[in-house]
Amino acid sequence: MFKMILKLAWNNAFLRLSRTLLVIIMIAVSMSMMLSIQGIYDGMTLNMVNSALRSDSGEISIYNKNYRLDKQIVNDIQNAGEICADLENNPSVKAVSVRYSVEGLSATARKASFSNIIGIDLEEEEKFGAFSKFLKEGEISFEKRGALLGAELAKTLKVRIGSKLIFSTQDKSGDINSIALKVRGIIQTNNLVIDQRALYIERKQLYEFLGVDTNTATQIAIRTDDDALINTIKKEYSEQEVKSFLELNPLLKQMEDMMVIFNSITFTIVMLVVFIGILGVMYVSILDRIREFGIMRGIGMAYNHLRTQIFLEALFVGLAGYSVGAILGFFALYYLQETGLNLSTYAEGMASFGMPTIIYAHQEFSYYSNTFYAIVLSSLLSVLLPLRKIKHLHPIDVIKADT
Amino acid sequence: MIRLQNVNKYFFKDDPREVHALRDINLEIKKGEFSALIGPSGCGKTTLLNVIGALDSINSGKIYLESREITALNEKESTELRLHEMGFVFQAYNLVPVLSVAENIAFIMRLRGFPESQINERVLEVATLLEIDHKLDALPNTLSGGQQQRVAVARAVASKPKIILADEPTANLDSKNSQILMDMMRMLNEKEEVTILFASHDEYVINSVNRIIKMNDGALVD
Numbered sequence: 001m002f003k004m005i006l007k008l009a010w011n012n013a014f015l016r017l018s019r020t021l022l023v024i025i026m027i028a029v030s031m032s033m034m035l036s037i038q039g040i041y042d043g044m045t046l047n048m049v050n051s052a053l054r055s056d057s058g059e060i061s062i063y064n065k066n067y068r069l070d071k072q073i074v075n076d077i078q079n080a081g082e083i084c085a086d087l088e089n090n091p092s093v094k095a096v097s098v099r100y101s102v103e104g105l106s107a108t109a110r111k112a113s114f115s116n117i118i119g120i121d122l123e124e125e126e127k128f129g130a131f132s133k134f135l136k137e138g139e140i141s142f143e144k145r146g147a148l149l150g151a152e153l154a155k156t157l158k159v160r161i162g163s164k165l166i167f168s169t170q171d172k173s174g175d176i177n178s179i180a181l182k183v184r185g186i187i188q189t190n191n192l193v194i195d196q197r198a199l200y201i202e203r204k205q206l207y208e209f210l211g212v213d214t215n216t217a218t219q220i221a222i223r224t225d226d227d228a229l230i231n232t233i234k235k236e237y238s239e240q241e242v243k244s245f246l247e248l249n250p251l252l253k254q255m256e257d258m259m260v261i262f263n264s265i266t267f268t269i270v271m272l273v274v275f276i277g278i279l280g281v282m283y284v285s286i287l288d289r290i291r292e293f294g295i296m297r298g299i300g301m302a303y304n305h306l307r308t309q310i311f312l313e314a315l316f317v318g319l320a321g322y323s324v325g326a327i328l329g330f331f332a333l334y335y336l337q338e339t340g341l342n343l344s345t346y347a348e349g350m351a352s353f354g355m356p357t358i359i360y361a362h363q364e365f366s367y368y369s370n371t372f373y374a375i376v377l378s379s380l381l382s383v384l385l386p387l388r389k390i391k392h393l394h395p396i397d398v399i400k401a402d403t
Numbered sequence: 404m405i406r407l408q409n410v411n412k413y414f415f416k417d418d419p420r421e422v423h424a425l426r427d428i429n430l431e432i433k434k435g436e437f438s439a440l441i442g443p444s445g446c447g448k449t450t451l452l453n454v455i456g457a458l459d460s461i462n463s464g465k466i467y468l469e470s471r472e473i474t475a476l477n478e479k480e481s482t483e484l485r486l487h488e489m490g491f492v493f494q495a496y497n498l499v500p501v502l503s504v505a506e507n508i509a510f511i512m513r514l515r516g517f518p519e520s521q522i523n524e525r526v527l528e529v530a531t532l533l534e535i536d537h538k539l540d541a542l543p544n545t546l547s548g549g550q551q552q553r554v555a556v557a558r559a560v561a562s563k564p565k566i567i568l569a570d571e572p573t574a575n576l577d578s579k580n581s582q583i584l585m586d587m588m589r590m591l592n593e594k595e596e597v598t599i600l601f602a603s604h605d606e607y608v609i610n611s612v613n614r615i616i617k618m619n620d621g622a623l624v625d
Contacts, residue, residue, distance in 0.1 A: 004506065004513045011501035295497040298458055299558075300486025301514055302479075396459045399493065399570075 005305055009312030013320075016285065020317055023277045027321025028328055031371060034270040035329030039361035040341055041259045046362050048190065048355065049245075049252055054129025055189035057248045058097065058221035060230050063241045067218055071103055073172050073210060077240060080217035086236075092226035097121075097128040098217045100206050104169030106157060106199055113156045116197045117167050119206030128223055131187075137161055138185035142202040146184035150195040152351075154186045161186070167199060172211040179209045190356050271374050274321065278314050278382040286310065286386040293390050294398025306390055310383050318379030326368055336361035404598055405432040405455060405566065410464035412450055412621075424450045425461070426622040432566075432600060437592040439601035439608050442618035448602035449570055451618065455600065456489055456568045457481040468565065486514055490559030490597075492569035496551040498543040504530070504554050505539040511562040529557045532594070533587050549580030553587065560591055566598040573605045585611040 100119040125131035138161040340358035412425035453459040573581035
């Protein structure tokens with residue numbers, strides 16, 4: 001019997017082909033647009049998160065307890081070498097970067113800007129966050145007092161590859177000390193703090209310049225996939241300040257939450273479109289066939305069987321729309337993943353939010369599975385109202401109307 | 404088989420438009436009868452057929468199908484009764500347009516959960532009897548009126564109900580098809596021993612049945 005109900009539902013769902021196709025197209029187009037928007041939103045957020053993870057904090061960062069409040073040399077981590085060695089032995093740790101950072105003034109003959117000099121090890125940074133991929137101009141090299149500048153800082157100082165600049169700051173003894181540097185490369189991380197202020201030099205050179213011990217660091221950043229690692233590290237290095245990525249980047253967390261809200265709103269609107277679309281087509285279809293349903297009930301078909309038939313009809317329309325929408329959405333997202341969405345027209349605005357001008361979409365299975373469940377639910381809910389018509393239908397009314 | 408005791412039916416009861424559609428009907432239809440309710444338009448034939456078929460309610464009286472009082476059934480039980488005990492043939496055929504002839508004939512049997520092998524066998528048997536076996540794969544809208552009505556009869560008879568109620572089955576057919584249909588229904592009545600009650604004023608029906616039940620103004624006429 002179920003086979004017969006299935007056939008009835010299938011044939012009736014596509015009986016008025018043009019009407020059904022219209023709803024399928026409506027569902028497919030709105031769904032593919034929703035998937036694209038969702039992919040772009042998530043792509044934007046992930047891009048920012050990824051930049052921040054790779055260029056700065058990693059998933060976990062360790063600081064001296066006082067450092068983030070008072071960024072003085074005295075507030076550095078004294079046993080950075082031991083901590084780093086311990087972490088590298090931890091199987092949950094994918095990469096570690098030891099950095100030494102001091103605030104100071106970068107100056108050229110004509111311009112000066114407040115900046116952060118950061119001493120890094122290029123090999124470590126490459127492993128930590130594929131540092132070389134941030135290169136915008138020049139080369140990744142610290143040779144002959146070479147320095148790498150954030151793109152915005154380079155703009156402010158009006159320097160190019162090969163330009164010279166002086167960085168001045170207070171060294172460990174409290175004296176103002178300066179170092180002459182040559183711009184080897186300009187990097188763009190899309191992490192605003194880095195791009196506007198960072199001046200990278202070799203870590204050893206910075207230790208020497210500041211006169212600090214080589215076993216010290218202002219930040220030890222860790223890459224890991226293990227969410228529980230932070231608790232272990234917090235316990236183990238309780239004398240230091242251990243912060244997670246989200247604790248260090250509350251704005252990104254807010255942005256992530258905002259994107260979830262945007263996505264939810266888009267999702268709800270699209271599901272409403274699906275709901276109204278199917279409701280409309282099913283309502284009209286049921287009104288068209290009210291006599292047929294009356295006769296079916298008259299000859300003994302139970303309401304439950306008719307309800308199953310109507311649910312299946314709506315489901316077929318919804319799933320047909322879903323299938324086309326999923327295919328369209330997949331290709332749209334694939335294109336946006338590969339080619340990206342070029343927003344160079346809004347380059348300045350995007351840069352002020354720390355976003356690249358080309359946004360690459362993100363795509364994951366949950367987009368399709370969540371939409372699937374929502375469309376199934378919308379389809380089923382959309383027939384509740386039309387079903388009331390059938391539930392309250394007395395066969396005699398249509399039979400009388402017939403005669 | 405069917406017994407009606409003092410059945411009264413009003414439309415628009417306690418309303419200025421009140422119509423006393425069935426007046427104190429007392430009637431018995433025996434198993435295997437081939438009978439017809441006849442009378443002028445508006446005399447209550449269809450209403451009587453509908454109340455016997457548990458499609459419509461009555462205001463007073465009782466109707467029994469064998470020993471079961473059908474007027475005491477709720478909506479769900481009435482639907483079950485119609486499915487299991489009765490077959491219906493309507494003036495407008497009322498086939499399911501998206502199902503083939505074979506599927507239409509098998510419709511009630513499938514709802515009743517007959518095994519597929521039995522359904523296939525019975526569909527072929529009934530379709531052969533009604534000479535529509537060559538149209539089993541066709542859709543109803545490709546058939547003539549006479550053929551569609553034969554499919555409707557086949558659907559009603561296939562599940563071997565206790566009684567078939569046929570309301571003006573020949574009304575949309577020409578004389579030739581009316582005669583063919585009545586001959587076939589008579590043959591089914593004899594061969595399958597199915598009780599058939601018509602409501603009609605068609606002479607082909609009147610001339611074919613064994614028993615005529617006359618009605619006028621909602622009452623049976625001697």
